[in-house]
Amino acid sequence: MCLAIPVKVVELLEGDQATVDVGGVRKAISLALVDGITVGDYVILHVGYAIQKLDPEEAAKTLALFAELGENLGAASA
DSSP: OOOOEEEEEEEEETTTEEEEEETTEEEEEEOTTOOSOOTTOEEEEETTEEEEEEOHHHHHHHHHHHHHHHHHHHHHHO
16 A cells, blocks of 8 residues: 655755655655645655645645544544
8 A cells, every 4th residue: 555645845955855844754855756846835745755746725635634534543542
């Protein structure tokens, strides 16, 4: 199973690299597969690579669903 998650670009680095925010954790990723990314954009992250630029509204919806899923899983294991 593959999992790709929306992340926000917080810093552009040299050589097609960027720093993104993943739920409060910062991580360096590759932008080699996408063009025209700027700070503040959302991208879909898969295995260390941004694979697509994402609309901010769509990113917010997806992140809210992930948060809800996490809450439900936490409640189920309690």
